[in-house]
Amino acid sequence: MGKNLCKIYSIDEIAANITDVVIESEFIASNAKPGQFLHIDCGDEINNFLRRPISICDVYDNKVRFIFEVKGNGTNRLAAKKRGDILDVLGPLGNGFTVSDEYKQPMIVGGGIGIFPLLNLAKQFDKKAEVFLGFRNKDRLVMENEFKAVSKDVSIVSDDGSCGIKGLVTEPLINRLENGVGDIIYACGPTPMLRAVKTLAEKYKVKCQLSLEQRMGCGIGACLVCSCQTVFTGTKKYKKVCADGPVFWSDEVTLND
Amino acid sequence: MLAVIEGNDKTVVDMKVNIAGVEFKNPVITASGTFGFGKEFSQYIDISKLGGITLKGLTLAPREGNKPPRIAETPAGILNSVGLQNPGIEDFLKDELPAIKNLDTVLIANISGNTIEDYCSIAEKLSDSDIDMIEMNISCPNVKSGGIVFGTQPETVNKITGEVKKHCKKPLIVKLSPNVTDITEIARAAEAGGADALSLINTILGMKIDIHTKRPVLANNVGGLSGPAVKPVAVRMVWQVANAVKVPLIGMGGIMTGEDAVEFMLAGATAVAVGTGMFKDPEMSVKVVNGIEKYLKDKGINDVKELIGAVIPN
Structure with missing residues (x-):
């Protein structure tokens, strides 16, 4: 402010x-x-x-x-x-990510330019966070070493396999969740990736926060242009990405905009 | 006669204006829809430095508004299609008004509806509140029913103004749409219906298409254009309306500086509203107040009211 x-x-x-x-x-x-x-x-x-x-x-x-x-x-x-x-x-x-000592196994997922706000988040967890970063190809790969310096482990994934594993950034995350690892997931990236992460969080019953993006006007909650659809006990309601978010709990947002 | 003496910082300038019996400490107001219900901007400006604030448009029942994206950037402006998202009149009176009712500035509520009865009912509910004035929005381009349909025909403008006046104990401002062939006809109809003041202009209907996806940028396809891009149209309409009616006018459309505000006042506005410009700079409304004051001092004018309608047409 x-x-x-x-x-x-x-x-x-x-x-x-x-x-x-x-x-x-x-x-x-x-x-x-x-x-x-x-x-x-x-x-x-x-x-x-x-x-x-x-x-x-x-x-x-x-x-x-x-x-x-x-x-x-x-x-x-x-x-x-x-x-x-x-x-x-x-x-x-805006409202940032909820960081708490209560989370012992944070999973941090970033896609493309969505990785940038996650560095300071990973730093908060004193090398406890497992980080999953997805890029289009090796030319788009940035900040790998910076994330490695502050995280427990970093998995790199690319669309074409030119760096890290070929595939979707959610694939290595699924492996960890299958093994019962992860008590919170944080994600920022393209909407299809956020939808996939939201689905995984529901399937594996892990808490999850998503950082959303929307075209903004004032940025301070007055103009109501940057809305996203949320749902609470079955009632759908638009919230403000700038002032209520940009970080939301995944069970709060529909991602259907 | 304007004073022609050389101005200086010691000149005492009277910035007060009066609209329909309500005194404003200066002629700068915020435009509806750009200022929420006031609290957001209080972190950036001292709201008591403004003449008045116009609150986000209210309807009888809560409205969710249109699907996003609701904003598109265009040259020197924006298109919006918010669609009157608001918590409804009851929640406003309960949850929002208490926080702002003691602000030392004129409070203007902005109302919309689907039917004439809706407008009358909201006006009635606001009549017993701490709101100072009511601005009736019959010119919203972003909703399917109500809104602009009332504002584009002189007969309906006259009728709705007359009906709402019967239920409204506060001074009534009618906000005019620029999306009409002859705005003076609409202005006269509102005045004849009993409007205490007119505000203009609402946004101009526009459209932006993404040439790569071939889709409109706004989910609503079309939206209202505001910002400096509309200023010359707004100044022209204020001037035309000022020559057609006797009630005071609140001029708006692309005001970014004190100089812009002066232009509107010369065209015939008694007060001005700053809107979209606050997205560029949340302090802009107060800067406009200071800018008007500086203009008056520089010109050696000691009363802002001398600007109203002082344009010298060619």
Whole structure:
């Protein structure tokens, strides 16, 4: 919460069209929880009227790191910023992942650009988390060593087998769940992956939190554009991804939007 | 006559305006649908610095709104198709109003319905509340029944305004749709029906198509355009309506700065509303207040009311 003018400490392209940014902000760094996001003004209000919601990847000292894929004009302009430039950032926003000592065997599942908010989450579990990361191919593989440094184990999966195991990121997860391992699953990635993880959590009766994505307006819960369908005792209801989420318990969301 | 003396920071500027007997400490209001029920923005601004706030549109029963995606970005603006998602009038009065009723700003409730009876019933329920004014939305482009169907024919505008007036003890603002051939006809009909003030413009119906998937970006296919893209249309309509009616106007559409607000006031608006711009900058409403004040000081004008309708047409 809060509007911050933050200096860019570093900005690097870590894979084709994937930009890794570290900004300076004592306020965000000391308040951010894993899974929360920033709402960033990319400049050029004619072509990017709206801010861009980007999840927080990591925080340390007075630094905040976020990583994004260039998808359109807004992210393109953001990627063109230089070290020392000032960014207008709202945040930290939204509700992040529920982290608790009660979870002894956390399973963390990320797909594509959905892996970025999971680094700071994995760090919270003191090398207890088992991490499953899915990529399209080896050219998209990033942050493997960073995840390995903070996790108990990291499984890499790719669509074409060019890195790690060939297949779906849920396959190694199923193996672990079959063996009775895992008392909570956290996931962020494309909706089909989230649906698969939600189904697995139900099948194996494991708690599960999902981080959702939706086109946003204000980012602070006022405009009601970033809705997702939720269900509670049979009643369907739209909730706000920005303010009620972006992290939801998997049994709360239908993923049918 | 405008004062022509050189202005400076010591100039005391009277920012107060009056609409239908309600005094606003300054002419800046938030636009309905962009400000929730107030609490979200209270982390970013001191709401008591605003002339008024217009709350998210209310209906008799709760409404879930349209399927997402509900927003698309367009040049200098956005399209939205929220579809009047709201908790319903009863939950609003119980859960939302208590938190904001003591704010030192004018509270304007915005109401919608499927039938004239719906509008009358909500207006009645709000009449005994701490709400200061009621804005009647007969111009929402995002719902299938009600909304805009009432707002595009002079006869129905006249009728619904007259009926709601009978049930409404608060000053009634009628919000006009720009999606009409001649907005002055609609404005006159609302005035004749007893509207105490008019607000304009609501969003302009628009569409965006993803050329890769060949599908509209909005799940609702079409939605309402807002933001700076609509500003010239809004200024023109305020000017036309100001020349057609006597009731005060609240002008809105793409206001991002004090200068934008001044333009609306010169066109004939007594007050202005800031909406979509707050998505760019949550502090924008207060910046617009400061911007108007700075303009007045720079020009040596000591009363904001001198701006109202002061455009000099060619």
